[in-house]
Amino acid sequence: MSKQVTIDQEECMGCEACVEICPEVFGFDIDEGKAYVIVEEDGDCDEECIEEAVGSCPAGCISYE
Numbered sequence: 847m848s849k850q851v852t853i854d855q856e857e858c859m860g861c862e863a864c865v866e867i868c869p870e871v872f873g874f875d876i877d878e879g880k881a882y883v884i885v886e887e888d889g890d891c892d893e894e895c896i897e898e899a900v901g902s903c904p905a906g907c908i909s910y911e
C-alpha cells in the first residue's frame with residue numbers, strides 16, 4: 847500500500863515551506879493562506895522530498911504514513 851500525505855489545515859501557518867520544497871505535491875491556497883495536498887498518494891512523487899517537507903514544516907502539521 848502506498849503512503850498518503852496529508853496536511854492538517856487547522857494547524858498550517860501558511861509559511862509555504864512545503865510548497866517550495868516539493869511543488870509537485872503541495873499547492874498553496876492563496877485565499878485561505880494555507881497549503882494543500884495536490885496528490886494524496888505517493889504514486890510518482892519523490893518520497894525524499896515529502897519527508898523533507900514533513901521535517902521542515904514549522905507547525906508539524908504534515909503527516910506522511
Ligand code: SF4
Pocket residue numbers: 853857858859860861862863864865880881899902903904905906907908
Ligand atoms: S510547511 Fe507546514 S505550515 Fe508551512 S505551508 Fe506547509 S503545511 Fe503549512
